[in-house]
Amino acid sequence: MGPNQAPLFPIRILKITLWFTVFFYLFFLIFNTSFTIMGVDVGDFLKQYLGAFFGVYLSTTVKVFSVFLFLHLSLFSLIHLTYHFLKRSDVPWYELSAWVILIESLALCHSMVSFPQIYGEFFFFRYPSFAPFLYFLTDHTSPGYFSFVLGFLILGFVSILFRQIYFHKNKESFFSLVHVLVLGLIHTSGQYMIGILYFVILFWQGKHYQRIHVKSYGLIVFLLFFIYLVPGLWNQIEALTHSKEKGKPPVFIIAADSLRYDKIAHKLNGQSITPNIDLFAKDSYVFHDHHTTIPRTFPSWADLLTGKYAMSHKVRDMFPSPEEKQRIGSSSFLTIQQRLKEIGYRSYAIGSFAADIFPRANFGFDEVLAPNFNARIMTVQRTAESQLFLLPFLTGSWFSGGMYLEEMDGLSTWGDGSRIIDRFRSILKREGDDAFSVTYFSSVIHFPYTPAYPYYKTFTNPNYYGKYKYLKFVDPTNSTVPNEEETKQIRGLFDSAVYAFDAEFGDIISDLKEKGIYDEAIIILTADHGESLYEDIHGQGHGEHLRGEAVTRVPLMIKFPNSASLKKPNHEFFGITSSVDIYPTLMDFFGISTKQNYPGQSLLPILGNTNWTEDRLVYAETGIWFSDAGDHFFQKQRIPYPNILSLHQVIPEEDYQIMITDPIYRETIAFSKHRSVQNSDFKLIYIPTRQGVLFELYDRKKDPLNQKNLYPNHPMAAKMKDALYKTVIQWEEATLAGEYLIPSSLTEINENE
Incomplete structure (x- = not known):
């Protein structure tokens, strides 16, 4: 075969892929576009935004379409390659398309069973007549079923590829191997624009693959395998560049959005819904009457990390102005992370969708591994959510994807903790035994209460088939109280979400113990606020009022280093404490002078006691009201x-x-x-x-x-x-x-x- 051989990937494949992608992109855009977020219609807001910033919407459309195009180019090229190896190069377009539809349908079913909440609006608001299909999938299948079939298809392709290499060992075989490795690398890294550029070169110059020497192919294959190992190697190299601060305990602030105090050790069917937290409590000081200062995420974290009230630093709600945000991290409102940096610490923030507050103000983190929140990102999410065949790849439920659109990290319905656990583990590998702190913030318990498979089944009624089967849609204007069956289902979802977070927490503790970090670490477990779940007339949610114990009362457990000589016979404190106490407690432990007055108190002096010697009062306030309608x-x-x-x-x-x-x-x-x-x-x-x-x-x-x-x-x-x-x-x-x-x-x- 000479250098003028026909290309392995003819232009015909590109034409089929383009038509296929355009058709399904427009089809889903027309019939599955939503302007609803967690059940709240934001259509008017987005229309106003899109009118003013149409260029942003256009770039968003191009971005989502480009991912869709790259994925289809990959699938069509691999299916064509399989037929080519089987000596069937001229396969009809509809046969190739049928294979792609089959693969994407299997991936979609896998994703729907893994994260049915992501598809909740499709099945319960736009096309409720299709809901029985989702019920069938989640009731009678598991993600493993579809992984097996998809895995079998991949195994078949890999077998054909290696059979070709084994028997022929020609340039065509090695070129095909390089193609597969390049696609795998792009898929796991999410660099879809590089992928599209690769395909442009492939269709333009691919016919010249015979001109490359066999040894060159061997070198390329070796380099590609090396690149697969780069992330792990990079962590080790980066660790060498850090200043070494030995002997200082790592600090972990681990929090779950909306975690109520009364859910800790709460038993259902004789089983605690927080078994891992229960074990951790035995090693910790437990503060039983702990309260947040404001039951909204952004101001609550601002209070905790600055040690000052929202009424002082002025970040009072989820949407502060630039002037208000700039006060966080200023000389008057230094954060825990900034103070720890003074003594040699590096600080990280890790979290899912509710952690979008961390990139929006200067909290002093050296690195933030959390989503952001703005109108541009919200537009990407709404556009991507309309593409049902694309979602399985964007959420990573299909063979290690999930890196294509970073904006998808902020999906409120994607309650999968495994992805942020992986980020936590990468920090541990990078830092080793250096002085570092990690603030880890899970959002799985935040409404709409979206634990992934199998957790959403744990404490819910399997015979309930209504709009709250997988998640609790939120509409602040609707003051109607759900009936008894619906209320029980909503509380079951919340308890299942707590159980899912507990599993996350258990993984964190296991990782710390495995790496020998646990014993000498400071570990703080808490929450930004609690949650009302239709107790009395309190409604559902947080930040709207201050009645009851559910909204402000949250867990607080602190484990100090074993070598710190802070062990006391009694580990339970029943006096009232506040989230602004965490700042002075850490400053006291590290001997850092604050030089300012703070409303909180260090908890070190009362360790071993059961209550304050004098009466103590703590402060709280409501957040912003989301709606001016309703009958609450x-x-x-x-x-x-x-x-x-x-x-x-x-x-x-x-x-x-x-x-x-x-x-x-x-x-x-x-x-x-x-x-x-x-x-x-x-x-x-x-x-x-x-x-x-x-x-x-x-x-x-x-x-x-x-x-x-x-x-x-x-x-x-x-x-x-x-x-x-x-x-x-x-x-x-x-x-x-x-x-x-x-x-x-x-x-x-x-x-x-």
Whole structure:
């Protein structure tokens, strides 16, 4: 065979692939486009955004289409190659297409069983008549069934390829091997644009493969195998470049979004839903009455990592303005990570979709392995979600993919913890026994409660077939309480998500023990906030009100290094603690001078005790209200402002982040917040309304659901009201207008600085 031989991949394959890709891309775009996020219609918001930034939408479309095109080029080329080896080069287009459809259908079934929540809107909002098919798959199959069939097809192809190499050992065989290795490398790395460039060269110059010497093919194959090993080698090389700080304990802050305190060691059917956390508790100090300062993710983490209240640093909600975000990490609001860096630590943040807060402010991490959140990314997600044949590859449920579109990391319905566990392990390999800290944040428990297979089946009713079978859609405007069967299913999903996080946590602890890190590590287990699950009239969700124990009360367990001489006979503390206590506790442990006043207290002095020697109060406030409609009690007890979609703006110069920048709205949000102080026995809630300020006082022990208001006749009423006002005036520099608390604006603070 001479150098003028016909190309191994004729242009006919490219034409078939292009037509196939365009047809299915447009088909799914027309019939499966959604402007719904977790059940909330954001169509008007996206239309406004797309009108102003059409170029971004166009680039998004090109991006998603390019991934789809590369994947189809890969599949069609491999199927054509198989036929070529079987001496059938002129195969009809429909036969090749049938194979691709079969493979993608099997991959789709595998993905639907693994992550049915990703397809929930398709089956329950757009085409509910197809839902029985999803029920059948999840009830009667497992991902392993489809992996077996797909694996069998791949094994068949590999067998044919190696048979060709073994019997022929010609340039055509080695060229085919190089092609397969290149596609595998691009697939695992997600570099689809390089893949498309590769195919351009392949169809343009592929006929010249006979001109390459056999030894050159051997060298190319060797280099490709070496590149497969590069990530592991790179971790080792990068570890050599780090400054070595020996003898300092690694610090791990491990948190789960929405993890309630009462779910720890909670038993269902005689089985604890947190077996790994239960074992960890035996090695830790357990703080049983621990509370977050604000039950919304961004401000809660800002409080925890700066040790200051949201009313001080001004990140009060999920959508802070640029001026507010810039205060995080400033000299007045240094974070734990920045302070640890002063003594030689490197810091990492790892997380799934709710961890999108970490790239959006200067928390002081050296590396953030977490998704971002902005309108551009949201557009990529909506576009990609419409392509059913593409989703299995984007979510990595099909043979180690999942790296094509980093934007998919932020999918709220993708509750798979294995991908962030892998990132955690890569950090451990890279850091070894250096001084480093990792903040690990799992989102599987956050609504819409989306544990992957098999966890979503663990504590749910197998005979329930309704819209909450796999996830809880959220609509802040809907105040209808689900019926008893639906409520039980929703709570079952939540418990299953807790169980899934516990498995993640167990993997983390196992990895730390395996690498000899566990004994000398500081490990903090906590949560950013809890969750209401239709207790009394409390509804479902977090951040809307402060009634009950479910929303602010979260776990706190701290394991100190074995060599730290902090072991005490008693490991359980029942006094009230706050998330702002974690900052001074770590500063105290490392002997780092803070030089500022902090609202929290170091927990080191009380280790071994069961309670405070003096009465202690902790503070909390609500988040932003997402809707101005509905019939919830907290929507009647509030100063109204427009719904969240009306408040938003997309800021192009801030990477298309979604923010609330209007200072009047921001001050209204701050003024309207419900606030509380509580001690071990009582909780006082401050509720500003247009008609005046309401106060509610509850006995936490006798009335944990906060149903009987004791204000104003109880002896604790005046004392706690005075404490609340003093706290807010001290830390927010607020003023009083009658009984209303008037927050200081950011402008006033900047003028005073």
